[in-house]
Amino acid sequence: MATITQTVSPKCLEEIANDQFLAQEFDVVDELNRAAQKQKYEPKYVPRNIAIFAALHVGAFIGFYQLFFVAKWQTVAWSLGCWFLSGLGITAGAHRLWAHKSYKARLPLRVFLMLMNCMAFQNDVIEWSRDHRCHHKWTDTDADPHNVNRGFFFSHVGWLLQKKHPKIKEMGGKLDLSDLLADPVLAFQRKHYLPLVAIWCFLIPTVVAVYGWGESAFVAFYTAALWRYCWTLHATWFINSAAHMFGYRPYDAKITPTESIVTTLTAFGEGGHNYHHTFPQDYRTSEMPWMLNLTRVVLDFFSAIGLVYDRKTVNDEIIQRQMAKYGDGSLKAQ
Ligand code: ST9
Numbered sequence: 001m002a003t004i005t006q007t008v009s010p011k012c013l014e015e016i017a018n019d020q021f022l023a024q025e026f027d028v029v030d031e032l033n034r035a036a037q038k039q040k041y042e043p044k045y046v047p048r049n050i051a052i053f054a055a056l057h058v059g060a061f062i063g064f065y066q067l068f069f070v071a072k073w074q075t076v077a078w079s080l081g082c083w084f085l086s087g088l089g090i091t092a093g094a095h096r097l098w099a100h101k102s103y104k105a106r107l108p109l110r111v112f113l114m115l116m117n118c119m120a121f122q123n124d125v126i127e128w129s130r131d132h133r134c135h136h137k138w139t140d141t142d143a144d145p146h147n148v149n150r151g152f153f154f155s156h157v158g159w160l161l162q163k164k165h166p167k168i169k170e171m172g173g174k175l176d177l178s179d180l181l182a183d184p185v186l187a188f189q190r191k192h193y194l195p196l197v198a199i200w201c202f203l204i205p206t207v208v209a210v211y212g213w214g215e216s217a218f219v220a221f222y223t224a225a226l227w228r229y230c231w232t233l234h235a236t237w238f239i240n241s242a243a244h245m246f247g248y249r250p251y252d253a254k255i256t257p258t259e260s261i262v263t264t265l266t267a268f269g270e271g272g273h274n275y276h277h278t279f280p281q282d283y284r285t286s287e288m289p290w291m292l293n294l295t296r297v298v299l300d301f302f303s304a305i306g307l308v309y310d311r312k313t314v315n316d317e318i319i320q321r322q323m324a325k326y327g328d329g330s331l332k333a334q
């Protein structure tokens, strides 16, 4: 188990000591589950979203074929590079920086992560983080936007194809989002979201391949834009579905999130989900080694050059105690 030694500010030490931020509220969860048993909920589907996602998948399949049989090797490398870059906009940006406040970043890095987040096109960071904070506080209840108790398909993508459960809006309305609303980088993103997405998710991935090495615009668009976007969505969604269903639970056997090697590879270090839900304040999000946590490698690099500071971690002793007491025994405490 790696321990990092670092200097953190007094404010950060205080936050670590009061690390209840985004801890699951088990008493509220019980109450929500009791209320859910009494009322049957009928989903209201949104045909527009079903049509858009269906069309995206047709485009992505064409792009997938082109990646293997038509595209230049540079386009293949670029498409994979855009998966990593846009992935960072979610993992290092929306998730670890903004939703969890698990570290702090200086302005140039915040701007970079915001732009990479536009490339990932998963709603603006404020909306993404609001949903994610609901997910952590009231996991697997009606107030969790991708409640895994409603099945694999719902937690994967179905939740984006229907109206939200009223409990999400009711409970989410109580969240403190003042930190997000006060960030001028996020205000800028929200104000210009659609043009930013058009440029970063679709235009730049295409234009770079066309002018960079003479790829055809058709192939560049279907691979680096459509296929890459769709694939990155699935890599993210698998954390909500597969990593809440399949795998071991060494840190807390009673919760649904698992340690999932496959999804951690496709999501650059986000599949240590049992650890993450147990210790949501830790910027590493898992104890997995560096090759299974490329986001941590990137954040440590940015820390070395001074763009990242106040990385929060959990003490090894606390982790060991937690594993011995509450884990499923699949990973032995040392
Ligand atoms: C996408 C998001 O894909 C994926 C997120 C995944 C998260 C994963 C987390 C896992 C951990 C991290 C791993 C990272 C791995 C990355 C790997 C990368 C390689 N609280 O939404 P509306 C209220 S997006 C409080 O319209 P409807 C609020 O008043 C894909 N209040 O609800 C709101 O108004 P406003 C692209 C809330 O009408 C109002 O309700 N995007 C909350 O029920 C209306 O909100 C799309 O496809 C809350 N949580 O519609 C768009 N939520 O916002 C899809 C809502 O003004 N979404 N309110 O304050 C939609 O079309 C709609 O949201 C809908 C629901 C149809 C789903």
Ligand code: ZN
Pocket (backbone or CB within 6 Å): 095, 099, 100, 132, 136, 276, 280
């Ligand atoms: Zn999280």
Ligand code: ZN
Pocket (backbone or CB within 6 Å): 135, 239, 240, 244, 257, 273, 277
């Ligand atoms: Zn989760």
